[in-house]
Amino acid sequence: MSRVFFIDAAGDEQRVGEADFPLSIGGSGQCAVVLPGVPADAVLAYIALAEGHAYVQPANTAVELFHNHEHVTASAWLKSGDRVQLGCAELHWNVKGDQVFIKVRQGVEAPELVPPPPTPPVVQAPATTSPAPPARPTVRHRKLRYALLGLFGLLLLAALFVLLATPVAINVSPAPDTQSLHGFPPVVPVGQRLLAVPGRYTLRATRAGYRPLEARIEVSAGGFQTFNFMLQELPGRVHITVDPEVPFRVMVGDEAVTLDADNIAEIERGPQRVRIETDRYLPETRKLEITGRGQLQQLSVRLQPAWAGVQINSKPPGAEVMVDDVVLGTTPLATELLQGQRTIQLTLAGYQPASMQQAIKAGTTLALDTIELQPDNGRLQLGSRPAGATVSIDGAFRGSTPVTVELASGTEHRVRLSKPGYRIAEQTVTLEPDAEQSLHIDLTAEHGIVFVTSRPADAGLTLDGKPAGTGTQRLRLTTRAHTLTFSKPGFASQTVTLTPRAGISQNVDIRLKTLAQAQTDATRPTVRTAAGQVLRLVRPAGQFHMGASRREAGRRANESQRLVELTRPYYLASNEVTNAGYRRFQPAHDSGSAEGVSLNGDNTPVVNVSWDDAARYCNWLSRQDHLPPAYRVAGGHMVVQQPPTIGYRLPTEAEWAYVARVVGRTSPARYPWAGSYPPASVAGNFADARIADTLANVVPGYDDGYRGPAPVGSFAAHPPGFNDLGGNVAEWTNDYYAVYPGQAEQLARDPAGPVSGDHHVVRDSSWRDGSITELRLSYRDYSRTPRDDLGFRIARYAH
Numbered sequence: 001m002s003r004v005f006f007i008d009a010a011g012d013e014q015r016v017g018e019a020d021f022p023l024s025i026g027g028s029g030q031c032a033v034v035l036p037g038v039p040a041d042a043v044l045a046y047i048a049l050a051e052g053h054a055y056v057q058p059a060n061t062a063v064e065l066f067h068n069h070e071h072v073t074a075s076a077w078l079k080s081g082d083r084v085q086l087g088c089a090e091l092h093w094n095v096k097g098d099q100v101f102i103k104v105r106q107g108v109e110a111p112e113l114v115p116p117p118p119t120p121p122v123v124q125a126p127a128t129t130s131p132a133p134p135a136r137p138t139v140r141h142r143k144l145r146y147a148l149l150g151l152f153g154l155l156l157l158a159a160l161f162v163l164l165a166t167p168v169a170i171n172v173s174p175a176p177d178t179q180s181l182h183g184f185p186p187v188v189p190v191g192q193r194l195l196a197v198p199g200r201y202t203l204r205a206t207r208a209g210y211r212p213l214e215a216r217i218e219v220s221a222g223g224f225q226t227f228n229f230m231l232q233e234l235p236g237r238v239h240i241t242v243d244p245e246v247p248f249r250v251m252v253g254d255e256a257v258t259l260d261a262d263n264i265a266e267i268e269r270g271p272q273r274v275r276i277e278t279d280r281y282l283p284e285t286r287k288l289e290i291t292g293r294g295q296l297q298q299l300s301v302r303l304q305p306a307w308a309g310v311q312i313n314s315k316p317p318g319a320e321v322m323v324d325d326v327v328l329g330t331t332p333l334a335t336e337l338l339q340g341q342r343t344i345q346l347t348l349a350g351y352q353p354a355s356m357q358q359a360i361k362a363g364t365t366l367a368l369d370t371i372e373l374q375p376d377n378g379r380l381q382l383g384s385r386p387a388g389a390t391v392s393i394d395g396a397f398r399g400s401t402p403v404t405v406e407l408a409s410g411t412e413h414r415v416r417l418s419k420p421g422y423r424i425a426e427q428t429v430t431l432e433p434d435a436e437q438s439l440h441i442d443l444t445a446e447h448g449i450v451f452v453t454s455r456p457a458d459a460g461l462t463l464d465g466k467p468a469g470t471g472t473q474r475l476r477l478t479t480r481a482h483t484l485t486f487s488k489p490g491f492a493s494q495t496v497t498l499t500p501r502a503g504i505s506q507n508v509d510i511r512l513k514t515l516a517q518a519q520t521d522a523t524r525p526t527v528r529t530a531a532g533q534v535l536r537l538v539r540p541a542g543q544f545h546m547g548a549s550r551r552e553a554g555r556r557a558n559e560s561q562r563l564v565e566l567t568r569p570y571y572l573a574s575n576e577v578t579n580a581g582y583r584r585f586q587p588a589h590d591s592g593s594a595e596g597v598s599l600n601g602d603n604t605p606v607v608n609v610s611w612d613d614a615a616r617y618c619n620w621l622s623r624q625d626h627l628p629p630a631y632r633v634a635g636g637h638m639v640v641q642q643p644p645t646i647g648y649r650l651p652t653e654a655e656w657a658y659v660a661r662v663v664g665r666t667s668p669a670r671y672p673w674a675g676s677y678p679p680a681s682v683a684g685n686f687a688d689a690r691i692a693d694t695l696a697n698v699v700p701g702y703d704d705g706y707r708g709p710a711p712v713g714s715f716a717a718h719p720p721g722f723n724d725l726g727g728n729v730a731e732w733t734n735d736y737y738a739v740y741p742g743q744a745e746q747l748a749r750d751p752a753g754p755v756s757g758d759h760h761v762v763r764d765s766s767w768r769d770g771s772i773t774e775l776r777l778s779y780r781d782y783s784r785t786p787r788d789d790l791g792f793r794i795a796r797y798a799h
Helices: 139-164 515-522 579-583 611-624 653-662
Strands: 004-009 012-017 023-026 043-050 053-058 065-067 070-072 082-086 089-096 099-106 166-173 178-182 188-190 193-196 199-206 213-219 225-230 236-243 249-252 255-257 264-267 270-277 284-290 296-302 307-312 320-323 326-330 333-338 340-347 354-360 365-367 378-385 390-393 396-400 403-407 412-418 425-430 436-442 447-455 460-463 466-470 473-478 482-487 494-498 506-511 526-528 534-538 543-546 562-565 570-573 631-634 637-640 730-736 747-749 760-763 780-783 795-797
Touching: 043 082, 053 065, 053 070, 166 178, 166 199, 166 213, 199 225, 213 225, 236 270, 236 284, 249 264, 255 264, 284 296, 307 354, 320 333, 326 333, 333 340, 378 412, 390 403, 396 403, 425 436, 460 473, 466 473, 494 506, 534 653, 543 653, 562 653, 570 653, 611 631, 611 637, 653 730, 653 760
Parallel strands: 004 099, 166 225, 236 296, 307 365, 378 436, 447 506, 562 747
Antiparallel strands: 004 012, 023 043, 043 053, 065 070, 065 082, 082 089, 089 099, 166 193, 178 199, 188 193, 199 213, 236 264, 249 255, 249 270, 270 284, 307 333, 320 326, 320 340, 340 354, 378 403, 390 396, 390 412, 412 425, 447 473, 460 466, 460 482, 482 494, 526 534, 534 570, 543 562, 570 795, 631 637, 730 760, 760 780
C-alpha cells in the first residue's frame, strides 16, 4: 500500500499520496506546501520521490535552502526528524509507518545561547616581540575533511547493511514484463537474489494480458527467504451486438454476466456457452472459444421473434379480451402473443365469460375459431309440497326442495322431482338471461296394497311406531319404507320392514312365537344369519378378571385388572366378517391394499371400515333376519339402543375377552396359543418373516405363510369354534374407550363401557403385530378411524 502524506501549513491540513509528487514549495498561488510571507507566484523548492525515497531540491541556485542547518545547492535525502529551512520558514519531516507528516513553522527558532568558558589568564609577552594569530584553515582543507567524513559514513552504512541484510528470492509466475521491489533502505541485487534489511516492502509486477500485481511482503531477520506469487490472467472481452437492437441479457453457463456501456462482457478464457436473452425474442445460444488475457472478440447475433400473430373473434363482437389476466383490447382483435401456453378469456356484459387454453408457437400466424358467447344464466327457485323431494335437472342431481339452482338461459331444461311414497313429477322450464323464476310442484302420493296376516290373528299391529289395529288386515300404504311390529302378551314381538309398490299387492305372514318358544329358539347352540355367518352360543359362568397383572411381561398401563361378571347368554360369530359378506350390504366397498398385497380377497376379513359402518352392517343384517336393530342414528352417528335389543351388534369388550381368555380354559389364557412367547409352532397370522422387510417388530423365527391377512379360519381355533381371536385383523368392539384404574376387586356386571366418548375399544392383534405386548390376549387398543388391519365380528344376545 502507498504512503500517505499530511501537510500542515498555516493551520490548514491537507492529505496527498505518492501520485501527487513532486510537491512544490513556495507561495499560495500554485504550490502544494505554502510558506508564509512568500509571493503567491514564487516557487522556492521541490520535494520529490526516487525509488520510494523522498528528497528536497531548491528551485534554482539563487534560493538559500538549509537541510539540517547545512546549505544545499543540489538535492538532499529526507529522513524522519529532518528540518528544511527556506527563508524565515522551517519544514519538519516526520515518518510514522506508512504516514509522513510535513509541518511548516514560521520563523527560525533561535539557537540556544551558551556562555564561553572562563576567560583564560592573560600572559604578558616580552615587549620586543608580538605572536602572530594562528592561520585559519583554507576552504580546500575543509572540503577534503568533509569528503573523508562522508566516505567513512558510507563505509560504515555499507558495513551495517551487510550485517543486517537478509537474502531474499522473489518468484513471480508467469515471468512478468516489469518487476520492482520498493522499500527503505533499497534492496541490493546480488546475482539472482536480493539483499534486504528486515522490514516491509512493496512488490509491483506487470505482464501483458494479466492483472497488475501489487503485494506487501514482510522480510524478517534470519536465513534465506523465498516469496512466490502468481499473476492473475485477465478475462477475455467480448463485444456483443444483436439484430434488431433491443436490450438483452447475457448468461454464461448458469451465471449472469454484466455488460458495460459498450456492450462488452468479460468472460473467462476457454470454451463457453453464451446465451443471449431478451423479453420478446427467442433466446440464442452460441459456443465460443474465449481467448482471454484481455483480448477483444466480436459476437453478432440475429434474434428470432418469440411471438405469433393471433386473430381473436367473438360472437357477438365487442368482448373484452384478456390474455394471462392482461387486457389487450376487444374483439375482433389482431394481436401478438408470446409463445407458450396462454389463457385467453373473453367477457361481455349479459354473457357468460368464456375461457380457453391456447398453445402459441413463435413465428406463426394463428386465426382462432370464432368464440360464441353464451347468455348469462338464469336462476330457478324450486319448491315442492311436501318438501324434501330429490331434484334432478337434465339427469343431474341438484339437491332437495326447497332449492335455488342456476341454469343456462335460452335452453329448455327437464326438471324431475322424486320422493318415496309419491309419484315422480317432471316439468320443463326455460329461463331468461340473468332472470329469476319460481316453480312450485305439488307431489301426488303413491300407494301400494299390503295384506298382513298374523298368528294369532288378534295380535296387535304397530305401523311406523303408531298403533294400527290388529295384525290381520288390508293396508293401503305409501310407496316408501314402513316398519310393522306384531305383538301380543305372552308372545315374542316380531318386526318387519317393507316398501309397498304401486300397482302390486304384497303379502306379509307372521307367526308369533310364545316367549318360551322364542327363548328356546334363541338358545340354540348355533344360529346362522341370512348372510350365512355362524354364531355360537356362549353361556357365561362365574366371575373373571379382565386386564393383566402388573408383573406380566409386555403389560401396558391401560390394562388395569377389573372383576367382571356376565349374566346374559350371547352368541359370538365364529369368524370375522369377510369382504364377500360385507359386500352383500355394501357392494362398492374396497378394502384396498397394503405392503404390496391386496386386502380385497372374498374370504379375507373386511378392513378399512369405520365403527359406524360396522354398526350399520349389523342393523342391515338384523333386518334380513327380522330382528330389531341394535343401533339407532343420533347426531349423524350410530349409537346403541337402550335398552339393548336382541339384534346383531358388535361384542362388548368383556364378551370378547371372556371368549378369548376364559371359554374352554382351566385358567385365563395369556396368548392365543399354549405356552410362552414366541409361539413354538404356527398358531395364527402375526407379523412374521414374510413382512420383516417393512415392519420392525416381528415374531422371531416365525413364518405363518402370509404377508398380509389370511382367509378366515386358516389356523386352529382357540378356543374351539372361534377362529382368529388372536391375529389376522384387530376387531372393533361395542364399547367406548376408557381406563379403569383401581377396580381390581370392584365387581362390574355386564359392563358395556361409557355412554359416550371419542374412541372405541379395539381388541385382538393383527397381521401387523409381532411383539409380546400386542400378541397378549389382554392387549387393549382404541381408534376412531378405519385401518387396513382393523375389521370386526358380530354378536347378539340370546334373548
